[in-house]
Amino acid sequence: MLRTHTCGELNISHLGQTVTLCGWVQKSRDLGGTTFIDVRDRYGLTQLIFNTDTDVTLREKSRGLGREFVIKVTGDVIERASKNTKIPTGEIEIAVTDIEVLNAAKLPPFLIEDETDGGEELRAKYRYLDLRRNPIRNNLVLRHKMAQEVRKYLDNLDFIEVETPVLIKSTPEGARDFVVPSRMNAGEFYALPQSPQTFKQLLMVSGFDRYFQIVKCFRDEDLRADRQPEFTQIDCELSFVSQEDILNIFEGLTRHLFKTVKGIDLVELPRMLYSDAMRLYGSDKPDLRFGMEFVELNDIVKGKGFSIFDNAELVVGINAKGCAGYTRKQVDELTEWLKRPQIGVTGMIYCRYNEDGTLKSSVDKFYNEDELTNWAAAFNAEKGDLMLILAGGADKVRKQLNELRLEMGNRLGLRDKNTFAPLWVVDFPLLEWDEESGRYHAMHHPFTSPKPEDIAMLDTEPGAVRANAYDLVINGTEIGGGSIRIHDRGLQSLMFKHLGFSPEEAQKQFGFLMDAFEYGAPPHGGIAFGFDRLASIFAGLDSIRDVIAFPKNNSGRDVMIDSPSTIAEAQMTELKIKTTV
Amino acid sequence: MLRTHTCGELNISHLGQTVTLCGWVQKSRDLGGTTFIDVRDRYGLTQLIFNTDTDVTLREKSRGLGREFVIKVTGDVIERASKNTKIPTGEIEIAVTDIEVLNAAKLPPFLIEDETDGGEELRAKYRYLDLRRNPIRNNLVLRHKMAQEVRKYLDNLDFIEVETPVLIKSTPEGARDFVVPSRMNAGEFYALPQSPQTFKQLLMVSGFDRYFQIVKCFRDEDLRADRQPEFTQIDCELSFVSQEDILNIFEGLTRHLFKTVKGIDLVELPRMLYSDAMRLYGSDKPDLRFGMEFVELNDIVKGKGFSIFDNAELVVGINAKGCAGYTRKQVDELTEWLKRPQIGVTGMIYCRYNEDGTLKSSVDKFYNEDELTNWAAAFNAEKGDLMLILAGGADKVRKQLNELRLEMGNRLGLRDKNTFAPLWVVDFPLLEWDEESGRYHAMHHPFTSPKPEDIAMLDTEPGAVRANAYDLVINGTEIGGGSIRIHDRGLQSLMFKHLGFSPEEAQKQFGFLMDAFEYGAPPHGGIAFGFDRLASIFAGLDSIRDVIAFPKNNSGRDVMIDSPSTIAEAQMTELKIKTTV
Secondary structure, three states: OOOOOOOOOOOHHHOOOEEEEEEEEEEEEEEOOEEEEEEEEOOEEEEEEEEOOOOHHHHHHHHOOOOOOEEEEEEEEEEOOOOOOOOOOOOEEEEEEEEEEEEOEOOOOOOOOOOOOOOHHHHHHOHHHHOOOHHHHHHHHHHHHHHHHHHHHHHHOOOEEOOOOOOEOOOOOOOOOOEEEOOOOOOOEEEOOOOOHHHHHHHHHOOOOEEEEEEEEEOOOOOEOOEOOEEEEEEEEEEOOOHHHHHHHHHHHHHHHHHHHHOOOOOOOOEEEHHHHHHHHOOOOOOOOOOOOOEEOHHHHOOOOOHHHHHOOEEEEEEEOOOOOOOHHHHHHHHHHHHOOOOOOOOOEEEEEOOOOOEEEOOOOOOOHHHHHHHHHHHOOOOOOEEEEEEEOHHHHHHHHHHHHHHHHHHOOOOOOOOOOEEEEEOOEOEEEEOOOOEEEEOOOOOEOEOHHHOOHHHHOHHHOEEOEEEEEEOOEEEEEEEEEOOOHHHHHHHHHHOOOOHHHHHHHHHHHHHHOOEOOOOEEEEEEEHHHHHHHHOOOOOOHHHOOOOOOOOOOEOOOOEOEOOOHHHHHHHOEEEOO | OOOOOOOOOOOHHHOOOEEEEEEEEEEEEEEOOEEEEEEEEOOEEEEEEEEOOOOHHHHHHHHOOOOOOEEEEEEEEEEOOOOOOOOOOOOEEEEEEEEEEEEOEOOOOOOOOOOOOOOHHHHHHOHHHHOOOHHHHHHHHHHHHHHHHHHHHHHHOOOEEOOOOOOEOOOOOOOOOOEEEOOOOOOOEEEOOOOOHHHHHHHHHOOOOEEEEEEEEEOOOOOEOOEOOEEEEEEEEEEOOOHHHHHHHHHHHHHHHHHHHHOOOOOOOOEEEHHHHHHHHOOOOOOOOOOOOOEEOHHHHOOOOOHHHHHOOEEEEEEEOOOOOOOHHHHHHHHHHHHOOOOOOOOOEEEEEOOOOOEEEOOOOOOOHHHHHHHHHHHOOOOOOEEEEEEEOHHHHHHHHHHHHHHHHHHOOOOOOOOOOEEEEEOOEOEEEEOOOOEEEEOOOOOEOEOHHHOOHHHHOHHHOEEOEEEEEEOOEEEEEEEEEOOOHHHHHHHHHHOOOOHHHHHHHHHHHHHHHOEOOOOEEEEEEEHHHHHHHHOOOOOOHHHOOOOOOOOOOEOOOOEOEOOOHHHHHHHOEEEOO
16 A cells, blocks of 8 residues: 555554555645645545654745645654643644645635535536545435345345346336447437336346345436435335235334434334325425424315405415514415415414413404414414414325425524434325326326225225335425335236236236246336435435535436537447438 | 245254245145245255145145246145255255245246256346346356455455446547437437546546545447356556555455455465566466477578478467377367357367377478477477477567467366466556557557656557566466556656657547646556456356346347337437438
8 A cells, every 4th residue: 555544543552653645735824834734635634743853854845835735745753842632632743754645626616625615517427526625425325225134134134135227228108218228239229228117016026035135227317305216215025914014124224324324222113094195284295304294274274254255265374483483574475485476375374472472363353362272272382373374275285385395494493404303104096096097106106006995985985095105205305115016917907907008018027027927927016215215304404415425417418528518420320320410 | 024034044953933935936735735836046945845635725826836926825834754965954944834825837848957948048038037047146246246356355444435426438549339319409419438547537637545446337338158248347546556456455365365255265466577478388378287388490490492381470389188099080170160250260280198108290301200209399288299380570479379388278278267377467568459450559558657777668669568467367367457557648648659649639639637646646556457357257157248247249239128229219219310211
C-alpha cells in the first residue's frame, strides 16, 4: 500500500511511530513559521505540521499545496499542543519529514465542505466532487451498511438471492417501460423490468421457496424528488406462507435494520386497515409521528342551515393543538395555501377554543356556543386549540385534509426526522376505478390475490373486494408493498378479465405465468421495499437523490456524463431503427 | 406458516412428533395395501406412507396424486422399516393423517429428475420446471453462497458496495452497446453499461477509497456458451495501491471463496508473465491443471534440409506422455482434427519414443536417430512418449499448439473438473495491433496504465509497451482482469491519441473523466471478475447458462417469456422512433 495508515485511525496510542498517509488537502493555514495542513480521506482527517525551523524547504513545499491536492506524506506521530476533541485524531498531529504530490488539483468549482457554496446544477455536473463531501459520502456508506444487513438477515432465514433478467418483455400494464431494440431480432424490443414480479413468482413455481434480490428496476415516468428512472428494490418472495408470516418476517427485517444501522429498538409495528387509514388520516400512508386524527362531524353539524355543511357528503376536521392563538392573517394564509390548485380546497371553516374558555368559529351565524361545545367535545379539544374543518365529497375532502394535517404537523414541529413511526397498512382494495379509462385497475398489480371470502363480490361489487395486500409505511412514506399472489390459473384469468384483458391478450402477455400455474404452483406471496426511499428515510433526507451515487435530474439526464446523447447513424442502421424527431 | 418443517429436516430425533409438510409429489408407488409418496421441496425429500388398514379413504386419495402435485400433509414421524442411508431423512417416514391438495399439476413435459429426458429447447421453454431439478437449483444456491461470501470478504476489508447507473452513455470503444431510446429527450439514447469502469474510477476521484459491486453488465455481441447479452461482474476498485496490493487482496478473495464454498485450501497462486504464458502455453489463459509445456525446437531442427522447418518462424511441440502407442490411424485422426478451419494447421510432425528405446518420426528422411535423440532430450521425453510438433509463423503456430495441448489434456484425462489450478498472468501488452482497422487497440481498455518505464516506447514501439495489467486465470478460463489505471489527464490524452481518437472525440466521449483527473485524482486500480464464469467453474460446468436462472439462447431470446417481442405502435410514437425492418 502507498500508506501505512488511513487519515482516520491515528491517535495518542501511535505516538512516536513513523507513518505514511495519503489523502486530499482539506485546508491549510500558516501561523508564523509553521504551516498546518489537514489531510482527508474517507476515514477521517489528520493534521500535518511543517516548521521552518525543522526543514525550511519542506515547509515552503507545503505552502504550495492547494485545496484538494492529492498527497503522500511521511512523518512522526506527535502530541498536539492544542487538542481537538471533536475528531478521533484530534490529539495528535504528524511532524512531516517527507511529502510527495501524487496529483495536483485545480481549484474546485465549489467548496468541498459539509456546507458547500455550490448550487444544485453545478454540483450535479461535478458529482464526483460533490461525492467527496462528508454528508453525501456518509449517505452511501449508510446505504452500503443497510444492504449488507438486509442480506445477512435474509440469508439467515434461508432466502436465496437470485438474479433475474434485465432484458425482458414489454407489457402494457403499469407504468411506461424503457425498451431496448434487439439487433439479433431486428424489429423487436426488450423491455427493462419495472420489477422482477413474474420472475420471482416463477421461482416459487420452481420450488425456490424463499427468494430475494436487491435489484435495479426501471420506469419511464415523469420524475420528482422521490422518483428516478432507475431505482432499487429489495425484492422478496416466499412459498407456503400466509400474510401473517410475511408481515412477521419483514417486520423482523425492519426491526433488524433499525437496530443494527440506527441503533434504534422499534416497538411492535401497529397494523391499520386501509379503510381506517383513509378514515382517520385521509391517506393509505399515514404519518404516525403525530396524532391529529380526522374527526367526522356529519352527525353534529348538519341540519343547522349552513348549506356548505348540509350539502357536503363529508364534514371532517382536525384539531390543531395549541393553535388558538393563530391570527386572522395566519388562518387566511393557511386557507390560501389550501386553495392552491394542487390541493383545491374552496374554503376552510375553523373554530377557536380560546384560553378564556369561549369558542369562536368562522360560522357563528349558524352555530351557537352550545353547538360549538359539541364540536369541541368531538375533537377532544381543550382551551388553546384550533379546530380546522373541511367539507365536500368524501374522497376528495379526505385527501385535502391529509395535506392540511401534514402541513400542520410541519408547522408544529411534529415531523422530526429522527423519530420513526412505521406501521403496516393492510386489507387494501383489490381494484380501483380509473375515470380516464372507464375501467378498474389493479391497485397493487394483476397478480394480487383477492381475499377468498370476497371473491364472490368480483362480479357484483368489484370495488369492495379486498386484497391480501399490505404496505409498510414509515413517516408518511410507502416503503414497501406486497401481497399474497394468485397461484391458480382460473382465478388469474378471472382477474385479467376484470382488468379488461381479452383471453387472447392475457395469454399473449402472461401466458407463460398462467401456464406455469398449471404445473404445480405453490401458494406464495411477497413484498418489495423501495431501497432508495428506505435509505433516504434512514439518512433523514427528503429526496432519494443523495442516497444514489449518480442520480439523474428531473429531465432524466445525467449532466455529468451528458447522457442520454445521440448515437451514430451506423448504430441505428445496425439496430434497424430510426428516430422520427 | 403452512408447514411445521421442511422436507429436508426430519430425522430420527423427531420420532413421534406430529408434523405438517408442504411440497411437490416426486414419485408414488403402491405396494399391496400401502402407498409410498416422496414429497419434495428445496430442502430435501421425505417419504409419506398411506395404509389401507389405517384409513382406506385417505389411501385412495393418495393414489390420486400425480407427479408434481403440490400438497400439504399432516402426520406422525415414524421409523422406517427399510432405511435409506443416502438421504438425511432416510431413517423416518410420515404416517399421514391428513392431506390437502394445494394445487394440482398437469403432467410435466419432461422428467423432473437429476437426469431428465427433456431436450434443451423444451427445457428452455419450461425453464421454471427445469429449475426444479436438483442440479440446476443447486447451481443457483451455490451462486448465492458465493455472492454472500464475496460481500463478506470485501466488507471486512472496508470495501463499500455502491450502485452505479444502468442507463448511461454510448461509447464507441469496446463491444457493441445495447441502447435505450429516451422519451424525455427524444432523439437521444441511453446505453446499458458494458462495465461500470468510468463510474468506479470517478468514485476513486471522489475518495471512496475501496469500492465494489456485484453488477449486471451488457454486451450486444454474438453469443456462445460462455457469453450472454447480460452477465454479472464482481467489480472492484481501490485507491493508493500498487499492483502487488491488488493481487494480494484478490488472491485472498479467491482463496476465501474456495475455502468457504468448496472447502478447498488453495496454495499460493503462481504468477506468470504474459510473455511466458504465450511462449510456454500459446495462450494468455493457460490451463495449469497439467504441464505439457511448449518446447521450442528452432535451434536443433533447422538446417537439415526439411524445408517446412527451415522456412518456419517457429518450430514448437509438446510431449504427450505415454502416447507412443498411438496408432497411425489415431495420429492421422488427430492431424485431421487440427486441420479443421477453426484451427487451420496444415500438417503435424510427430516423433515416437518407443518402449524399446527406438525413436521414430514422421520425418525420418531428414533426421537420423541421433538427431531425434536431441529432440527427445529437449522434450524431456521418456520411453512411451509421443512428441507432437507444429511449425509456422510464431503467433499462429502457438495458438494452434495451444488447441492441440488442450485436446491432448482432454484425451489424457488431465482436465478434471474437481481440480483447480488458478494463476495470475501479469505484464500484458498495453496495445494490440488490429489488422482490420489498421491501428492499435487497447488490449484491456483505454484507462489502463502503461508501466512507467515503458511510456517512452509509446512513440517508438507501441506494441512493446507493457501495461500494469493482470488476469486471474483458472483452468484455462479468464476469470478476472484488471489494471492500475491512468490518473493523469496528460497521460490519458496521450493514450487516446495512440488509440486513434482526435482530441475532440476524446473530450466528447470521456471529457468528464479527464476533467475529473484535474481535480485531485488519486492513484488507483482495480479488477473485475466474471461472476457467471467463476460460478460455472465452481459448479463444474462448461457453460454459464446453468448458473443463470433465466438465460437467453444463442439468438438472444428468452423462449420462456418470448422476448424480445414487437411493441405497440403507440409506444414507438411516444419514443419518437421507428423500426426499418
